[in-house]
Amino acid sequence: MSELTTWEGLLPAMPATILSLLNVEQPNFIPPPILPMIETFRDIRRITMVVIDNLGLFEITYYKPEFLIQNAAAFVLLSTKNPYTLGVFHQLLFGGFEPKGFHLLRKLNEAGLQTCFIGRPKDVNRYNGKTNTIPKDSDMSTWIEAAKSINKNSFTLLHFLDFENLHRQKRGSPEELIEKLIKRTDKWLLSLYKQMRSKTLMLVLGNHGRYRIDDISYSGKIAEWRKASVPIAVVAYKE
Secondary structure, rough: OOOOOOOEHHHHHHHHHHHHHHOOOOOOOOOOOOOHHHHHHOOEEEEEEEEOOOOOHHHHHHHHHHHHHOOOOOEEEEEEEEEEEEEEHHHHHHOOOOOOOOOOHHHHHHHHEEEEEEEEEHHHHHOOOOOOEEOOHHHHHHHHHHHHHHHOEEEEEEEOOHHHHHHOOOOOOOOHHHHHHHHHHHHHHHHHHHHHOOOOOEEEEEEEEOOOOOOOOHHHHHHHHHHHOOOOOEEEEEO
C-alpha cells in the first residue's frame, strides 16, 4: 500500500476532474479539478465510475481486495464534510451542496457525450438530472447491466450498496458482511476491467454508507483507524 501513488483532493472537485479527463470545459463556479489526475492520464476515451457504500481507506488496507490493490494506478484520498452516500452523490454530481444549476451527467450530455447511471431506482431517480438511467434492484443485476454498458458510453456510473439491505436483515455481523461484499465486488470489478476497451479509466469511489454503523465491534487501534478512515477513489487505467 505504501508504494502506491497516493494523491489528496476534495470530493467536490471530482466533477471538474471527470470533465477535464474527457476534454469537456468545466464551469468556473465548481471546484477546480484534482491536478495530478489530469496531468497523469491523457487521451481518456471512457470513464467507468463505481460508487461502493462502506468502502474507504480503512477497508482497502484491512481487507486488501486483490483487484483494487494490484491494478490501482493511484489512490486519491478525498476530503469532504459529508462522507455518506447521499452527501457523496451531491458532491459528485452537483459539485457541492449549494444549488448552482450544474449537473455532471447533463453537462457531459450537452458536450455530446453519452452517459448512463445504473443503480437502485430511488437513487437514479433522485440524482439522474433527466439523463439516461437503468434502474436495478440488486448489486448483481447492476453488475450484469454494467457489463453491457461500459463500452457504449463515455461515462458510466454504477452504485453498489447491498450492505444496507443485508445489514438490516441481520445477515451476519457488519464486519463479516463488509468483508464478504468487498471481496465479492472486487471480483466483479476485475471482470468489468477485463471487458473495458483501451483508453478507459475506472474510478472506484468508496463512501461511509447511507448511515452510520453503530453495532460494529472493531476495538482498540483498529476501531480508531476505521473511525479516521476517509473516502477514497481507486484509479485503474486500461491501456
